[in-house]
Each structure stands twice: as C-alpha cells, then as structure tokens.
Amino acid sequence: MxxxxxxxxxxxxxxxxxxxxxxxxxxxxxxxxxxxxxxxxxxxxxxxxxxxxxxxxxxxxxxxxxxxxxxxxxxxxxxxxxxxxxxxxxxxxxxxxxxxxxxxxxxxxxxxxxxxxxxxxxxxxxxxxxxxxxxxxxxxxxxxxxxxxxxxxxxxxxxxxxxxxxxxxxxxxxxxxxxxxxxxxxxxxxxxxxxxxxxxxxxxxxxxxxxxxxxxxxxxxxxxxxxxxxxxxxxxxxxGLGAAGRMAGWTFGMLLLTTFAGIVQTNVVSLASGDDASIAAIDSAWLVFMLPHSVITVSIATAYFTRMSEHARDGKLDLVRDDLSGAIRGVSLILMLATAVLVVIAYPFAAVFQPGDLANASALGNVIIAFAIGLVGFSILFVVQRTFYALGDTRTPFVFTLVQVIVFTLAALASTLLPVEWIAVGVALSTTIATTVQLILAVVLLRRPLARLDGKRVVVSLLRDLAAVILPIAAGVGLLIALGGFRDDGFAIGSRVGAIVSMAIIGSVMAVLYLGILWLLRSPELRGFAEPVVARLRRR
Known part of the structure; x- marks a missing residue:
C-alpha cells in the first residue's frame, strides 16, 4: 500500500x-x-x-x-x-x-x-x-x-x-x-x-x-x-535551530564547491568560443540532460524523501534502507531508457536548435551524448544524497562533493589538451567521470549509517534494465539511419519539424520495446509502477 x-x-x-x-x-x-x-x-x-x-x-x-x-x-x-x-x-x-x-x-x-x-x-x-x-x-x-x-x-x-x-x-x-x-x-x-x-x-x-x-x-x-x-x-x-544551522553550514560549503566547479567549466569551454561548441552548447546540452532527471528522479525522490525522513526520525534504519532501494530501482528503471533514447536521438535533438547543419548538430549532439551516458549515475547519486539528508547528515555529502570537484577540475583542465572542437565534449565527459567517482564514494560512505545496503536486489535490477535496453538501442540507431540522422538534408536533421517527428518515432519505438522486454522479464519495478495505472483504468 x-x-x-x-x-x-x-x-x-x-x-x-x-x-x-x-x-x-x-x-x-x-x-x-x-x-x-x-x-x-x-x-x-x-x-x-x-x-x-x-x-x-x-x-x-x-x-x-x-x-x-x-x-x-x-x-x-x-x-x-x-x-x-x-x-x-x-x-x-x-x-x-x-x-x-x-x-x-x-x-x-x-x-x-x-x-x-x-x-x-x-x-x-x-x-x-x-x-x-x-x-x-x-x-x-x-x-x-x-x-x-x-x-x-x-x-x-x-x-x-x-x-x-x-x-x-x-x-x-x-x-x-x-x-x-x-x-x-x-x-x-x-x-x-x-x-x-x-x-x-x-x-x-x-x-x-x-x-x-x-x-x-x-x-x-x-x-x-x-x-x-x-x-x-x-x-x-x-x-533546536542549532542543528539546522550546522546542517546548513555544510550544505553551504558544498554549494561553494559546485560554484567553483562551474567557474572552471565556463573558463575551459570558453576556449572554443566563437569557433566550435562552447558555453552555449554546454548550457543547451545540460538543459536536455536535466529534462528526464527533473521529471523522473526529482519526482520519485521527493515522494520518498519525506518517508525516509520519518523513518530516520523513528530510528527505523531498515525501512530507510528499503526506501533507498525502492527509489534507486524506480529511478533506474526509467532513466536507463531515457539514457538510451538521449544517446540515439542526440543529433536530431541538437537539430531542433540548429536545423539543416549536420556539423553543428553533431557538435552539440556529442556534448549531449557525453552528458547522457552519466544520467543513471547522476540520478542515483541524487537519491543517495537525499538519504544522507534524511539521516540529518550534510557533512558527508560535503566530503564526497569535494572529491567530485577535485576530479572534475583535473579532468576539465586536461580537456584543454584536446583539439578545440572536442573541448566541450571533454568537459561534459569530465562531469560524467567525476559524478561516477562521487557516486561510488557516496555509496561506500552510506554503508556506515545503514550498516548494509540492499545491494544484491539493486544490482540485479540494474542489470535487468541494462539487458532490456540493448535491443531498443539497436532498433533506434536503425531508425535514425533510415530517417537521415547523419545527413544535412536528412529528414531528422534538415528541419525542426523533421527532427521533432524523428525523435517522437524513435523514442516511441524504443520505449515500447524496452517496456515490453521488461514485462517479459517480470520486472517487479515495472509492475509496481503499472499496477496503480491499470487499477485506475479498470475502475473507469
């Protein structure tokens, strides 16, 4: 219930x-x-x-x-x-x-x-x-x-x-x-x-x-x-506002770290300004990347967050662990599909901003792809971070954010060694790499307050989602080629309308295949999402 x-x-x-x-x-x-x-x-x-x-x-x-x-x-x-x-x-x-x-x-x-x-x-x-x-x-x-x-x-x-x-x-x-x-x-x-x-x-x-x-x-x-x-x-x-103040202090420090990372990012990608993908490309790609995260992850995590906080207040760490596991599995179910779709439709998505030019579409599209491959990890990290907050711990998120900023800064600075047309892609990949390192560290640190994590069930769920997305990716790439996704005058690149229609076709086919495969694999997470919808339709 x-x-x-x-x-x-x-x-x-x-x-x-x-x-x-x-x-x-x-x-x-x-x-x-x-x-x-x-x-x-x-x-x-x-x-x-x-x-x-x-x-x-x-x-x-x-x-x-x-x-x-x-x-x-x-x-x-x-x-x-x-x-x-x-x-x-x-x-x-x-x-x-x-x-x-x-x-x-x-x-x-x-x-x-x-x-x-x-x-x-x-x-x-x-x-x-x-x-x-x-x-x-x-x-x-x-x-x-x-x-x-x-x-x-x-x-x-x-x-x-x-x-x-x-x-x-x-x-x-x-x-x-x-x-x-x-x-x-x-x-x-x-x-x-x-x-x-x-x-x-x-x-x-x-x-x-x-x-x-x-x-x-x-x-x-x-x-x-x-x-x-x-x-x-x-x-x-x-x-008891002192406790809130201490929590806020660590979170403020974390925000200063991310602000510093943003300054580094802007200065590095500005090296390509006026010539290739630069600040505007990074901003546009990030907007695309954040769409599934804000719609799916934030919605699921927000619904779980209050319940996590209640269980943490009552000292029911086993229930906090269950909440964490459920949120991660629910987020990953949908975000695995979103990642695959974004990677496949990256060029048509970029063509919505700049239609009729494959060179510009691929420049922006490659940045979208570099961000997108880290989407699942980024969203799981969001859930893990909120779990620390529910436990009243903002100091630990500061620690793993500090590590993330260090890794990102080093990787972003290394991107300056790339050809100018690949600098923005390098910076986007730096974000993905740093977030992955941050997630691994965060999960390790979360084992201390929760004693153990529901690791086996989460890993099995992730592997099932990953297996289910392979065929949809192949089908999506085939459709992209058929729709002219790699030609200036192709239907998927030549106009905004063509790009939007192509994205809708490819995304719909990939979604149907993915959900169908998960249903055949008897995914409990999919059935958990589907049952309330089916029940409501039956009542009508």
Whole structure:
C-alpha cells in the first residue's frame, strides 16, 4: 500500500513537472521571437540579468533549504504542537536571511552584472544592469517558494510544489505577448540596447519577476488548505535551530564547491568560443540532460524523501534502507531508457536548435551524448544524497562533493589538451567521470549509517534494465539511419519539424520495446509502477 502511494505521488509530481517543462520550452521560443537569441544584444543583456537572481539564491540558500527543511520539520512534527512553533521560527529566520540577501544583491546589481557580463559592450552591460534591478527581487520569491513548498512536502502535500511553476510560466508568457504587441516582436534581435525605454525594461523584466512572485504566493493558499498558519516568530533560541544551522553550514560549503566547479567549466569551454561548441552548447546540452532527471528522479525522490525522513526520525534504519532501494530501482528503471533514447536521438535533438547543419548538430549532439551516458549515475547519486539528508547528515555529502570537484577540475583542465572542437565534449565527459567517482564514494560512505545496503536486489535490477535496453538501442540507431540522422538534408536533421517527428518515432519505438522486454522479464519495478495505472483504468 505504501509503495502504491509512492507510485501515485511520483506520477502526480512528474505530470506537474512535465507540464511546467513544456510551458518553459514554449516560453523560451516566445522569448526568442520577442527579443531574439543568437546575435541579439538585448537577449544577451536579459539573459545575464535574469540569471543573476537564481545564481545568488542558490549560493545563499537554495540547496541549504532543500537539504535541511524536510528532515528538520519531520523531526519537529513529533512535538506536542505538531511542529508549528518550529516551522514559524525556522521560516521567520530563513525569510529574514533571504530578504537581507535580496536587498544587498539589488543594491549590488551593477557589480553583479559586471562580474557576469563584464565582457559585453558598454551599452549592452548598461541594459543588463537596468534589467537586473527589476529581476533581483526574484531572489526573495525563489526563497519563499522553496520554504513554503518544502513545508508542504514535509506534510505530505506534494502536488503544489511541482504544479505551481506552471503559473509562473503562464504569467511570464503573458508578459512576453503583451510586450511583443506593445513594442513589436524582434525575432532577429536587431533592436539596439539604446532603444530600450524604462517602460520596456519594466514590462519585460517585471513580468518575469511577477511570474516568480505568483508561483510563491499562491502556495500560501495551499498552506491554509492543510491547516497551516504562518505567524512571524523571532524567538529563535531553544528550539533546536542549532542543528539546522550546522546542517546548513555544510550544505553551504558544498554549494561553494559546485560554484567553483562551474567557474572552471565556463573558463575551459570558453576556449572554443566563437569557433566550435562552447558555453552555449554546454548550457543547451545540460538543459536536455536535466529534462528526464527533473521529471523522473526529482519526482520519485521527493515522494520518498519525506518517508525516509520519518523513518530516520523513528530510528527505523531498515525501512530507510528499503526506501533507498525502492527509489534507486524506480529511478533506474526509467532513466536507463531515457539514457538510451538521449544517446540515439542526440543529433536530431541538437537539430531542433540548429536545423539543416549536420556539423553543428553533431557538435552539440556529442556534448549531449557525453552528458547522457552519466544520467543513471547522476540520478542515483541524487537519491543517495537525499538519504544522507534524511539521516540529518550534510557533512558527508560535503566530503564526497569535494572529491567530485577535485576530479572534475583535473579532468576539465586536461580537456584543454584536446583539439578545440572536442573541448566541450571533454568537459561534459569530465562531469560524467567525476559524478561516477562521487557516486561510488557516496555509496561506500552510506554503508556506515545503514550498516548494509540492499545491494544484491539493486544490482540485479540494474542489470535487468541494462539487458532490456540493448535491443531498443539497436532498433533506434536503425531508425535514425533510415530517417537521415547523419545527413544535412536528412529528414531528422534538415528541419525542426523533421527532427521533432524523428525523435517522437524513435523514442516511441524504443520505449515500447524496452517496456515490453521488461514485462517479459517480470520486472517487479515495472509492475509496481503499472499496477496503480491499470487499477485506475479498470475502475473507469
């Protein structure tokens, strides 16, 4: 019964993420039609400004809140008041910190814009700075969204956290359409920075911030639905916030490490800028790579995380072990297929960005492949990391993240020895290698608190998934060749429509074959996912 609840929760979360991601891609297309994308000074300025709030938020509090909130709130729920006092105190403290960070970052908007866009022409940098003043309030609303959403997750109200980003995308899309109708669409990006008026800047950047604000504020309504009431409480002593602070400290250190790795990555791939796959290719490939992870892994892990935290609070380590095993096997079942599909359709996927040019499609496609082969390991690591968080341990994740950053840095620097056209691929492979090392170390370290892991069942499941994907890969490659996936004028490369249709055909055939083989192999994980769906269909 518990596994059925997990499966239903995971499916509901995944559906919200899918809808949000689809709208996100639509928003990206409309944004390109509104201010351009390639060779557009306006688009470059807006990209710098609109990316700053998320960067600052992640450094200040992003991972800290996700790692700390759910386990601490679950533990506090054992208190006589159900954890209400603790939630109010922790929420008040977090909002004060995030609010202060927002004020400081807004005041430093010109400095931050210069750090990230200092090589832009002066007029473009000035426009980026103007955008940044309107975008910086997003920091506070990102924090509010995470705080309110994670409390809902801890109270087993999973849906709102993944579905309300749909509202964000709808508001932002509306703002883009209004901007285009009022000031004209500029798909070629020819509007110079000097032509932007204060009203234009306020509408474009302000609507982006309004979307983030709406996404956060609507969660207050869901709080009231489950009986939560927020009352600011500045009496922070004596309620165990010291433990949360220690956990947050290690997580903050981990975020600094990953920020350093990001700086190394950007500097290495920039060596190919202007000639071959570089920063834009890495960003685009990572966006593709993260799609199955965010839809599948995050949804499944989120549904398991609260239950893990409850079992850890009660000292039921055998049940934590079962949760870990179930999450890994469920994630791997789907991500093994996703990995295979991404590897096969990498070139058509790249052609969606740059159709009709096999050289450009293969340059980006190879980066996608280099990331994709590490997808299963990356997603398992995500689950293992969340298990440490459920156990109240953020120090150990800091240790294996430090090792990952060292391995990545060395491998990325070694990539500078490659021919310039292969540097981005080398950096992507560096990420895959470093993540694999990190996963191995994390699993070894997890044996200490859990005594033993459900290793045999997990390995058997992984090998079964791997065996089931061999035939689909062969069929997918055959279809790719038949659809002209290796020719400039091929159906799969020559146009965006052809690329999308080819991906749909190849992905569908591979999925049917994979799931069919797993069903014949009597995969318990597949049957666990399928039974709630079949039961619901039978009731209809």
């Amino acid at each position: 518990a596994d059925d609840r997990i499966a239903r929760a995971s499916m509901f979360l995944a559906s919200g993420t899918i809808v949000s991601r689809v709208l996100g891609f639509v928003k990206a297309i409309v944004l390109a039609a509104t201010i351009g994308v390639v060779g557009s000074a306006s688009a470059d300025a807006f990209a710098v400004a609109n990316g700053l709030p998320n960067t600052v938020y992640v450094i200040v509090a992003g991972g800290v809140l996700s790692a700390v909130l759910v386990p601490q709130i679950v533990r506090a729920s054992a208190h006589a008041d159900g954890g209400s006092a603790y939630i109010n105190k922790l929420l008040t403290l977090a909002l004060v910190v995030i609010g202060a960070a927002t004020v400081v970052a807004t005041a430093l908007a010109p400095v931050l814009a210069w750090i990230y866009g200092g090589r832009l022409p002066d007029s473009t940098l000035q426009l980026a700075t103007a955008f940044a003043f309107w975008c910086m309030p997003q920091i506070f609303f990102y924090g509010l969204y995470t705080l309110l959403g994670e409390v809902l997750n801890a109270r087993r109200s999973f849906g709102p956290f993944t579905w309300v980003p749909v509202l964000n995308n709808v508001v932002a899309l509306a703002g883009l359409v209004v901007f285009g109708l009022a000031f004209g669409f500029d798909a070629t990006g020819e509007r110079p920075p000097g032509d932007w008026t204060p009203g234009m800047i306020a509408l474009l950047a302000g609507s982006a911030t309004l979307g983030i604000a709406a996404q956060a504020l609507v969660l207050l309504w869901f709080w009231r639905r489950i009986g939560l009431r927020y009352r600011p409480d500045f009496r922070w002593r004596g309620v």
